[in-house]
Amino acid sequence: DAGITQSPRYKITETGRQVTLMCHQTWSHSYMFWYRQDLGHGLRLIYYSAAADITDKGEVPDGYVVSRSKTENFPLTLESATRSQTSVYFCASSETGRDGGYTFGSGTRLTVV
């Protein structure tokens, strides 16, 4: 089915471990985004990508790494997970970026213990 899918839906990891969250979209949208959602902060942009092999930092990039070797995939890696990275992570895609018509995935709830 067409859409944007995130995996896993839930993840528990230990402090210091590396963990990768996956995001896949089937529309060939140029833009893809990673947000984290925390109580009292709304959604904050971690990284975004305007096209394959083009990525840029958002508001809260520290501790995260992204790559985009293919248009449809935009994985987010926590190099050494910390408890402050416990959050719900949302991936989104957009054809143009400016029209605001982002399509969001269902989210990954990550707990770092």
Add this chain to the structure above:
Amino acid sequence: AQSVTQPDIHITVSEGASLELRCNYSYGATPYLFWYVQSPGQGLQLLLKYFSGDTLVQGIKGFEAEFKRSQSSFNLRKPSVHWSDAAEYFCAVITGGGNKLTFGTGTQLKVEL
């Protein structure tokens, strides 16, 4: 830097009553403005957007929003709330030549039957 403020963290309304959710932005020029809704455990869905033109915009699910430049506001309204409208609502903005959404902290809507 642009910011989006949603002054109300929680709002409770009775089913059938009218609703207004507040959103204020800080930006010199006219931003691109959006309202999203998030149901529990779900991603975000676009309700409506404003770029230019008519300052009253209609969205999905019977929602509308009015852009008021003089007040730097973009409040979301619905004449008669249904129990299924209970969710979290986010105002968001894209400014200048950007292509990234900046979100407010959200308003949690509770509907009393």
